[in-house]
Amino acid sequence: MNPINILVAQGGGPTAVINQSLVGVVLEARRHAGIGAVYGARHGVKGIVRDDLVDLGGASAELLEQVATTPAAALGSTRDKPDAAYCAAIFDVLRARAIGQFFYIGGNDSSDTVRIVSEAAQAQGYPLSCIHIPKTIDNDLMGNDHTPGYPSAARFVAQAFAGADLDNAALHGVYIGVVMGRHAGFLTAAAAAARQHPDDGPHLIYLPERAFDTERFLAEVQAVVQRLGRCVVAVSEGIHDADGQPILAQLGKALARDAHGNVQLSGTGALADLLCEQIKARLGLSRVRGDTLGYLQRSFVGCVSDVDQREARAVGEQAMRYAMQGHVAGSVAVLRTEGLGAHYPLIPLATVAARTRTMDDAFIAASGSDVTPAFLDYLLPLLGSGRVQTQRLRLPAVAPRASAG
Amino acid sequence: MNPINILVAQGGGPTAVINQSLVGVVLEARRHAGIGAVYGARHGVKGIVRDDLVDLGGASAELLEQVATTPAAALGSTRDKPDAAYCAAIFDVLRARAIGQFFYIGGNDSSDTVRIVSEAAQAQGYPLSCIHIPKTIDNDLMGNDHTPGYPSAARFVAQAFAGADLDNAALHGVYIGVVMGRHAGFLTAAAAAARQHPDDGPHLIYLPERAFDTERFLAEVQAVVQRLGRCVVAVSEGIHDADGQPILAQLGKALARDAHGNVQLSGTGALADLLCEQIKARLGLSRVRGDTLGYLQRSFVGCVSDVDQREARAVGEQAMRYAMQGHVAGSVAVLRTEGLGAHYPLIPLATVAARTRTMDDAFIAASGSDVTPAFLDYLLPLLGSGRVQTQRLRLPAVAPRASAG
Numbered sequence: 001m002n003p004i005n006i007l008v009a010q011g012g013g014p015t016a017v018i019n020q021s022l023v024g025v026v027l028e029a030r031r032h033a034g035i036g037a038v039y040g041a042r043h044g045v046k047g048i049v050r051d052d053l054v055d056l057g058g059a060s061a062e063l064l065e066q067v068a069t070t071p072a073a074a075l076g077s078t079r080d081k082p083d084a085a086y087c088a089a090i091f092d093v094l095r096a097r098a099i100g101q102f103f104y105i106g107g108n109d110s111s112d113t114v115r116i117v118s119e120a121a122q123a124q125g126y127p128l129s130c131i132h133i134p135k136t137i138d139n140d141l142m143g144n145d146h147t148p149g150y151p152s153a154a155r156f157v158a159q160a161f162a163g164a165d166l167d168n169a170a171l172h173g174v175y176i177g178v179v180m181g182r183h184a185g186f187l188t189a190a191a192a193a194a195r196q197h198p199d200d201g202p203h204l205i206y207l208p209e210r211a212f213d214t215e216r217f218l219a220e221v222q223a224v225v226q227r228l229g230r231c232v233v234a235v236s237e238g239i240h241d242a243d244g245q246p247i248l249a250q251l252g253k254a255l256a257r258d259a260h261g262n263v264q265l266s267g268t269g270a271l272a273d274l275l276c277e278q279i280k281a282r283l284g285l286s287r288v289r290g291d292t293l294g295y296l297q298r299s300f301v302g303c304v305s306d307v308d309q310r311e312a313r314a315v316g317e318q319a320m321r322y323a324m325q326g327h328v329a330g331s332v333a334v335l336r337t338e339g340l341g342a343h344y345p346l347i348p349l350a351t352v353a354a355r356t357r358t359m360d361d362a363f364i365a366a367s368g369s370d371v372t373p374a375f376l377d378y379l380l381p382l383l384g385s386g387r388v389q390t391q392r393l394r395l396p397a398v399a400p401r402a403s404a405g
Numbered sequence: 406m407n408p409i410n411i412l413v414a415q416g417g418g419p420t421a422v423i424n425q426s427l428v429g430v431v432l433e434a435r436r437h438a439g440i441g442a443v444y445g446a447r448h449g450v451k452g453i454v455r456d457d458l459v460d461l462g463g464a465s466a467e468l469l470e471q472v473a474t475t476p477a478a479a480l481g482s483t484r485d486k487p488d489a490a491y492c493a494a495i496f497d498v499l500r501a502r503a504i505g506q507f508f509y510i511g512g513n514d515s516s517d518t519v520r521i522v523s524e525a526a527q528a529q530g531y532p533l534s535c536i537h538i539p540k541t542i543d544n545d546l547m548g549n550d551h552t553p554g555y556p557s558a559a560r561f562v563a564q565a566f567a568g569a570d571l572d573n574a575a576l577h578g579v580y581i582g583v584v585m586g587r588h589a590g591f592l593t594a595a596a597a598a599a600r601q602h603p604d605d606g607p608h609l610i611y612l613p614e615r616a617f618d619t620e621r622f623l624a625e626v627q628a629v630v631q632r633l634g635r636c637v638v639a640v641s642e643g644i645h646d647a648d649g650q651p652i653l654a655q656l657g658k659a660l661a662r663d664a665h666g667n668v669q670l671s672g673t674g675a676l677a678d679l680l681c682e683q684i685k686a687r688l689g690l691s692r693v694r695g696d697t698l699g700y701l702q703r704s705f706v707g708c709v710s711d712v713d714q715r716e717a718r719a720v721g722e723q724a725m726r727y728a729m730q731g732h733v734a735g736s737v738a739v740l741r742t743e744g745l746g747a748h749y750p751l752i753p754l755a756t757v758a759a760r761t762r763t764m765d766d767a768f769i770a771a772s773g774s775d776v777t778p779a780f781l782d783y784l785l786p787l788l789g790s791g792r793v794q795t796q797r798l799r800l801p802a803v804a805p806r807a808s809a810g
Contacts, residue, residue, distance in 0.1 A: 010575075013576075014571070014572055014575045014576070016568075019798075039803060040798075040800075042802075043575075043577075051803075051805065051806065052802065053802065053803040054798070054800040054801065054802060054803060055800060055801070055803050056800070058800065059798070059800055063796065063798075066794070066795075066796035067796050067797075067798050069793070069795075069796075070571065070795040070796050070797070071568050071571055071572070071795070072568065072571035072572045072574065072575045073575040073576075074575075074797065074798035075798065076574070076575050076576075076577075077575040077576050078576075079576075096806050097806075159705060159706040159707045160701050160705055160706075162706040163421075163476050163477065163700075163701065163704030163705045163706045164700050164701070164704055166419070166475065166476055166477035166704060166706075167419055167476070167477045167700050167703065167704040169477065169481070170415075170419045170448075170477045170478040170479075170481050170482040171418070171419070171478075171481075171482050171483075171484075172448075172481075175700070268674065268677075268678050268681070268694075268695060269673065269674010269675065269677060269678055269695070269697050270674065270678060272673075272674060273673050273674055273675060273678075276673070289673075289699075289700065290673060290674070291697065291699030291700055291701065292674050292696065292697060292699070293701070294694075294695075294696030294697070295568075295569050295572050295580070295694065295696055296565050296568065296569070296696065296698070296701065298572065299568030299569055299571060299572040300564060300565055300568045301564040301565075301567040301568045301571075301793050301795055302564045302707075302708060302792070302793040303707060303708075387707070388474070388706050388707040389471070390471075390474075390475040390476070390706055391468065391471035391472050391474075391475050392472075392475070392479065393424075393445075393459070393464070393468075393472050393479035393480065395445075395459040395460060395461070395463065395464055396459065396460070397447075397457065397458065397459060398444060398456075398458040398459060398460050400456065401456065401501050401502075
């Protein structure tokens with residue numbers, strides 16, 4: 001039997017642990033006798049059609065382990081979505097390179113790409129195992145308890161809001177932090193992990209799972225300011241009104257779209273600025289500050305969940321094992337076991353492809369502007385070990401002077 | 406001799422290590438026999454005039470050590486600047502509480518407050534030691550080699566750009582990160598520490614020490630994109646044109662000012678968005694993303710330089726010792742010694758107060774859009790131990806197929 005050449009690539013927005021999955025595939029491949037060349041395509045499917053490949057089989061384990069702990073797709077990424085002509089070009093290269101297994105690490109758009117390639121292989125009778133390996137900071141893959149990339153991004157968001165809340169407690173006013181996640185609020189919701197005491201922020205959390213009403217938002221901010229003298233708010237970039245229109249569209253800006261039809265919400269501070277201006281104008285508050293957490297959420301060096309690292313490595317290894325067991329198509333899922341462990345079944349691509357999981361109602365408070373304790377029970381074990389604990393200086397006030405003269 | 410009551414407060418924008426200095430004062434005070442009550446004023450001078458004090462003498466060492474590693478002013482902060490009436494109200498409380506030593510932890514605005522209080526004490530013959538303890542992420546205090554708070558913020562900026570550069574390398578396009586610092590470019594310049602290889606970003610660095618010319622900026626971005634297929638840019642929030650007008654003012658927005666006359670530049674993503682729009686419109690590039698690093702730079706939990714922590718503690722301890730030695734007015738400075746150490750002379754308040762240090766010409770590249778190796782020699786020892794090293798996947802491309810079909 002000829003050895004099987006394999007091809008691995010990365011698609012969509014990178015994460016802090018996406019290279020763990022890449023290295024998981026490559027090192028696991030070395031444990032199987034039937035594997036020949038291990039190719040990496042640069043910039044996802046774009047690198048396949050361009051025959052722009054690197055030889056991962058020749059990389060030292062030392063280099064790979066260093067790459068594994070480096071954020072952002074080491075092979076490069078793309079948001080290209082193959083159509084029929086694109087698919088034909090992919091198969092030209094797969095044939096020429098005698099590829100028998102294709103691994104694509106990405107989110108729901110990338111899993112749709114795997115589905116398209118897998119169906120094309122079947123249609124033309126080309127023998128190809130197509131395995132999707134999950135990653136997304138949005139945590140929005142169907143069929144998964146959670147998704148590699150999310151725990152590290154969630155840890156970043158929690159630490160960002162923990163610090164922003166302390167900063168706001170020192171100088172007061174209103175602080176708005178805008179968090180990534182166009183349809184799913186999981187990452188925004190992770191801001192809740194910043195809280196240690198009842199008066200800690202974020203005091204309000206707005207998720208894309210609930211329609212955003214500007215009047216109610218202003219009333220809720222005002223109520224918190226009246227109660228605490230300050231307010232910290234976590235807002236998803238994907239908030240929209242009851243008609244599904246993005247709040248950002250209220251700016252009247254033409255919103256750019258990518259090849260998958262997704263509106264560009266990230267890479268601009270416009271939503272935070274819009275909300276701050278509303279608060280200043282309508283509530284008459286002066287110190288109102290907005291941050292957009294931006295690309296740091298998925299790429300910041302030095303903020304990673306060790307749980308996430310382990311699981312991201314495991315889904316890469318499992319993908320390779322499933323391919324060697326003769327599975328021809330599927331997506332590796334992450335399901336939680338009792339305790340802190342996880343298991344990784346192979347689920348149908350159709351379960352994941354181009355579908356979006358959003359937060360369960362049980363995770364969202366009745367108010368619509370907070371999470372539930374059940375969500376924190378879900379989230380906290382994912383954030384990993386070694387989180388820095390903060391401490392407020394909670395001391396009694398010195399008694400007033402007898403005669404304040 | 407009656408014991409001396411002391412008062413400590415924090416002013417201006419918080420940092421990751423400002424509480425180290427607070428705890429340095431409080432714990433050092435416990436080593437001196439002549440000290441009575443140790444008061445903390447909440448929210449800086451505002452807390453003094455309101456007689457809003459806490460008893461730091463009653464805080465346990467365990468609590469204080471936890472507070473020391475927590476970012477953002479634990480006592481609360483303010484940007485109030487005392488005028489004559491405000492000063493009179495301060496002295497009412499100082500007299501009533503029999504305060505003999507006043508410690509104020511802050512930047513150049515706060516040191517000006519210390520100068521005003523100190524001169525008022527002399528004018529009215531009130532015996533008061535007034536010691537300014539330095540902190541600022543901007544690193545803009547005269548008479549100092551560097552300032553507590555800067556190394557940790559610089560580490561955050563370096564790690565943010567290291568990750569953003571990897572993300573940009575994966576998906577290409579142009580990335581602009583806007584960094585705090587209204588007049589001094591030190592923090593923006595710290596982005597240069599993200600680089601490991603010649604083609605790593607940030608590829609361009611724009612500092613407030615040089616006039617910003619939009620045409621030159623666009624040409625420089627275009628040149629990098631032509632060379633590398635991508636470009637990462639670090640921009641100071643304080644960039645201004647040759648007439649000194651903030652580039653942000655080109656938006657035509659009314660810019661808010663604080664009590665010290667400073668224009669509000671932070672807490673908005675407007676500058677990044679403005680620059681991104683220019684690049685899209687004028688260079689015809691599609692994937693252009695802007696982040697504004699915002700308050701995370703000074704408050705993010707879990708990103709701190711251990712060098713910074715040690716020095717921030719030391720300036721608090723030294724301030725207390727100077728006061729006990731009978732020094733009545735001054736600012737504790739940080740000067741570098743051979744090796745990695747520092748020493749902390751007491752310098753005149755007038756050296757620091759309301760003055761702004763900017764980057765030496767020797768730290769800025771002749772191009773005006775980068776730093777020099779001398780700046781990196783200055784910066785790198787401050788960033789502390791335990792920085793995460795990243796690794797790009799640098800592998801040779803697989804040779805093209807003999808017949809490409």
